[in-house]
Amino acid sequence: MQKSSSLDSASVVWRDDTPVSTAFDDMYFNVNEGLAESEHVFLNGNDLNDRFASLTTPHFTIAETGFGTGLNFLAARRLWLQQAPEEARLHFISVEKFPLQKADLQKALASWPELNDGAVQLTESYPSLTPGFHRLSFDGGRVQLTLMLMDAIEAYQQLSAQVDAWFLDGFAPSKNPDMWNDKLFQQMARLSHTGTTLSTFTAAGFVRRGLQQVGFSISKVPGFGRKREMVTAHFAENSASAPNPAPWFAHARPQHTPAEVVIIGAGLAGCSTAYALAQKGIKVHIVEQHAEVALEGSGNRQGALYAKLPVSHNAQGQLHLSGLHYSNRMLNRLDPQRTLWSDCGLLQLATNEKEANRQQRMLDKTIFGADILHSVDAQQASDLIGSPTPYSGVFMPDGGWVDPRALCRRFISHPLIRVSTNTRINALKQQDNVWHLHTPDGQVITTRCVVVCNAAQAKQIPQCSHLPVKPIRGQTSVTQNTVKAPAINTVVCGDGYISPPLDEQYCFGATFDLHNLNLDVRQVDHHDNLSKLSAVLPALAKTIADTPLEGRAAYRCSTGDYLPIVGPAPDYDAFVSDYAKLRVDRKWNFSDTPARMHSGLYLNIGHGSKGLITGPICGEVIAASILGEPFPLEKSVLDAINPARFIIKQLIRKAI
Ligand code: SAM
Numbered sequence: 001m002q003k004s005s006s007l008d009s010a011s012v013v014w015r016d017d018t019p020v021s022t023a024f025d026d027m028y029f030n031v032n033e034g035l036a037e038s039e040h041v042f043l044n045g046n047d048l049n050d051r052f053a054s055l056t057t058p059h060f061t062i063a064e065t066g067f068g069t070g071l072n073f074l075a076a077r078r079l080w081l082q083q084a085p086e087e088a089r090l091h092f093i094s095v096e097k098f099p100l101q102k103a104d105l106q107k108a109l110a111s112w113p114e115l116n117d118g119a120v121q122l123t124e125s126y127p128s129l130t131p132g133f134h135r136l137s138f139d140g141g142r143v144q145l146t147l148m149l150m151d152a153i154e155a156y157q158q159l160s161a162q163v164d165a166w167f168l169d170g171f172a173p174s175k176n177p178d179m180w181n182d183k184l185f186q187q188m189a190r191l192s193h194t195g196t197t198l199s200t201f202t203a204a205g206f207v208r209r210g211l212q213q214v215g216f217s218i219s220k221v222p223g224f225g226r227k228r229e230m231v232t233a234h235f236a237e238n239s240a241s242a243p244n245p246a247p248w249f250a251h252a253r254p255q256h257t258p259a260e261v262v263i264i265g266a267g268l269a270g271c272s273t274a275y276a277l278a279q280k281g282i283k284v285h286i287v288e289q290h291a292e293v294a295l296e297g298s299g300n301r302q303g304a305l306y307a308k309l310p311v312s313h314n315a316q317g318q319l320h321l322s323g324l325h326y327s328n329r330m331l332n333r334l335d336p337q338r339t340l341w342s343d344c345g346l347l348q349l350a351t352n353e354k355e356a357n358r359q360q361r362m363l364d365k366t367i368f369g370a371d372i373l374h375s376v377d378a379q380q381a382s383d384l385i386g387s388p389t390p391y392s393g394v395f396m397p398d399g400g401w402v403d404p405r406a407l408c409r410r411f412i413s414h415p416l417i418r419v420s421t422n423t424r425i426n427a428l429k430q431q432d433n434v435w436h437l438h439t440p441d442g443q444v445i446t447t448r449c450v451v452v453c454n455a456a457q458a459k460q461i462p463q464c465s466h467l468p469v470k471p472i473r474g475q476t477s478v479t480q481n482t483v484k485a486p487a488i489n490t491v492v493c494g495d496g497y498i499s500p501p502l503d504e505q506y507c508f509g510a511t512f513d514l515h516n517l518n519l520d521v522r523q524v525d526h527h528d529n530l531s532k533l534s535a536v537l538p539a540l541a542k543t544i545a546d547t548p549l550e551g552r553a554a555y556r557c558s559t560g561d562y563l564p565i566v567g568p569a570p571d572y573d574a575f576v577s578d579y580a581k582l583r584v585d586r587k588w589n590f591s592d593t594p595a596r597m598h599s600g601l602y603l604n605i606g607h608g609s610k611g612l613i614t615g616p617i618c619g620e621v622i623a624a625s626i627l628g629e630p631f632p633l634e635k636s637v638l639d640a641i642n643p644a645r646f647i648i649k650q651l652i653r654k655a656i
Pocket of ligand 1: 010027028029064065066067068069070071072073095096097098099150151152153169170171176178179
């Protein structure tokens with residue numbers, strides 16, 4: 001897991017319009033010839049023109065060291081759009097420890113009018129400069145950028161991908177030795193295959209030797225302009241690559257691309273997963289037991305885009321932050337008019353001493369920059385809301401609300417997605433690698449690939465019965481008449497939450513009931529919601545109290561560790577017998593014992609009340625796993641949400 005502090009951005013000076021890093025005393029590119037140099041060294045050095053034009057795979061992955069201004073990325077993207085088949089996807093993965101501020105990025109890219117359309121997309125979606133993986137989408141999904149904002153070695157340790165071409169573009173090795181060392185080369189070998197190529201502007205001896213040692217076969221070729229030599233290479237063998245220390249968390253590379261994926265459950269997790277797959281050209285069949293989509297936990301009128309950020313960095317915080325930004329960018333592309341969502345920001349009020357202390361510790365640690373969250377006193381909070389509150393808190397500008405049913409409907413309007421409603425699956429059987437999905441009335445649906453997205457009901461499927469998921473009842477309240485008070489401007493969370501009105505109706509809640517599983521709407525729960533609202537927004541609550549309320553009750557699907565369950569489904573019995581002798585002292589090497597999974601069976605469940613921020617990015621994780629594409633999240637986060645974690649924890653507990 002990466003360090004918890006926020007990043008230092010690059011300090012750039014401009015010498016005759018050429019951007020220069022003051023820290024490294026080296027330039028990002030030469031303003032006269034930078035694009036031509038990038039094309040010579042990286043595009044031609046990896047033979048990308050021909051490889052793109054003759055591509056036979058559905059995707060191609062480039063990985064770079066040193067994102068800088070994004071010039072190499074934009075040059076590769078342009079070539080891709082010119083040469084590659086329209087239905088194929090380019091994944092460009094890059095790392096940056098000292099990211100440029102947006103204004104410097106914009107100024108640098110203004111040097112290349114021929115790359116302007118890509119530069120506009122890049123500056124529009126350029127992420128907040130927080131550590132972690134940031135997945136950005138370009139050109140309707142044809143180009144995907146995974147920007148890893150952290151140190152190069154750490155980033156590539158955290159990456160799960162198979163790279164086809166490497167661009168080694170740190171500053172000169174003499175000025176930036178951290179970027180050119182054996183630890184990085186070992187990670188590169190781990191991520192390479194026999195067809196992988198590499199190019200770099202440097203021909204430094206220690207770089208060549210280091211790359212050779214991990215299995216690259218090196219050639220010296222003429223450099224750009226007056227530079228005599230540069231290096232190209234191809235990967236020959238995988239002898240010195242970094243081992244996988246936890247085979248039970250590995251996502252095996254898929255053997256085949258499925259003709260159609262069947263998804264069980266049409267809530268946010270199911271519809272997000274379907275959309276992620278359909279965007280990559282895969283046909284999807286969703287089966288849903290109800291008469292419509294999003295009728296259970298994803299059926300509330302409004303849900304908050306809310307990341308629960310921790311005091312110290314952990315996997316949950318990283319998932320929430322990556323997920324919040326991913327959802328935000330995706331909604332912006334899907335619905336720029338904001339008909340089904342709003343990025344109005346979110347206030348987390350400190351309604352008790354414990355929460356006030358927690359927020360203070362979080363702010364003291366400055367893990368998150370002010371663009372992620374900043375503190376507000378009670379007056380500032382009241383001004384932001386547009387209604388008085390007695391509490392201080394933290395404001396998250398990237399928060400907001402979404403109409404989750406409308407979002408699900410938007411997802412499934414994709415032409416590659418079909419939905420069978422009133423279809424309940426009660427058994428899953430596999431024969432000769434084909435899954436047979438049985439309904440109680442004797443229908444059988446067959447497929448090679450299934451994703452289980454039906455929340456706590458997954459437990460009824462025998463292959464998933466070991467998973468620690470449970471339903472928790474929650475009731476929301478919705479005002480029926482116009483509320484005679486000025487509309488609030490932002491989502492407000494205290495012990496409950498309320499969003500700005502949608503069609504003049506306020507939706508607020510929600511109750512949290514572990515013991516009562518009845519879904520009838522209860523008056524006592526409306527009172528509970530109103531009293532929580534009254535604590536944070538007394539004036540608004542007073543007005544709302546005079547209007548009749550409707551409501552709905554549904555289950556959230558919670559897990560033992562508050563993280564969703566996302567990835568390939570482990571074969572419980574095989575895991576127990578293979579890893580029963582698991583020793584925590586790590587003296588035994590388990591990398592020889594690959595994990596046995598139910599082939600073609602995946603899970604995306606357990607999102608609790610955070611499905612709006614974790615559902616879409618986890619849909620991408622499932623699509624990456626099924627299609628063998630680069631993952632959008634760090635390995636530490638993928639391990640933390642891996643469905644096998646509960647079995648491994650159970651075995652470790654027994655072994656101690
Ligand atoms: N490829 C870039 C482009 O197209 O504009 C230029 C890259 S510039 C020559 C090298 C980059 O490596 C700088 O942006 C620098 O901040 C980054 N860098 C230096 N040391 C690093 C490290 N240890 N980890 C990650 N990035 C690093």
